[in-house]
Amino acid sequence: QLIRNPVKEILSYILWPLLLGLPIYAVSLGIEAGRPTLYFNVAYLSLAASLFIFERVMPYRDEWVKSDGQEFPDFAHTVLNKGLIQLALFLLLISGIIETMGHKSAYSFWPSGLPMAVQVLIAMVVSEFGLYWKHRLAHTWDFLWRFHSVHHSVEKLWFFNTGRFHFVDTFGGLLFSIPLLFIMGVPGDVFIYFSSITAFVGLLTHCNVYMHGGILNYIFITPNVHRWHHSKKVEEGNNNYGENLVIFDILFGTYYHPKDRHVGTLGIKEEIPKAFLGQLAAPFVWNKYRKKG
Secondary structure, three states, X not given: OOOOOHHHHHHHHHHHHHHHHHHHHHHHHHHHHXXXXXXXXXXXXXXXXXXXXXXXXXXXXXXXXXXXXXXXXXXXXXXXXXXXXXXXXXHHHHHOOHHHOXXXXXXXXXXXXXXXXXXXXXXXXXXXXXXXXXXHHHHHXXXXXXXXXXXXXXXXXXXXXXXXXXXXHHHHHHHHHHHHHHHHOOOHHHHHHHHHHHHHHHHHHXXXXXXXXXXXXXXXXXXXXXXXXXXXXXXXXXXXXXXXXXXXXXXXXXXXXXXXXXXXXXXXXXXXXXXXXXXXXXXXXXXXXXXXX
């Protein structure tokens, strides 16, 4: 849609970096104060609240503001995934792995002498490689697609369905990205920055807010880039696999961002259940739904 309000037009150019930069700054304050988890949670909820407002003030698609009846499944998937991730972190904590993060040893490869910003960038690129290939496999290997399809079954994008992932899909992403960072000896603070940025970028990529990415579309997975990944047309949707960065999409030829048109219908060819428990069960009885596609 065309927004003629000059204030909103100007805001559309600065909103993405602003809404990403402020939460990152909040996390930095939390690290300095020794309370990164608290500051992250406040920043994350504040970003979500801000996006809720902007999605109504300057939406990318007016029809995406209307309810799709999936609020409860979206919320339930998010809570389940967050809970399981917290459990995984707790198990890592009691096992002593987290406390040893960043400790130098003969097997540590991490360049801890570099500036923090450079270390965070390295962490993002290293993890991005695993996340890219896991995501790409999830679209081309039927066994993984059956789980990933839960995320793609939505017909609109907004901040609230960012965490709509089958828990098996979520753990797959963790297995492809986190272990290598641990092996390299990533310091705790770098890991906090990386995981926080990933969470913030995730909310932003799904938001239904009118934004111009500009040059950032060629660096980060912005909403403008990610929407094409949710296209119902396979030739459009099987692109833009990056989680935070587009570097591997560009390198491996899966970057897709037409300038002359907007994305059309979202969704998938399969018809998976609308209920939360049905969505959890669907991948395990996949033939029932694959035949419908």
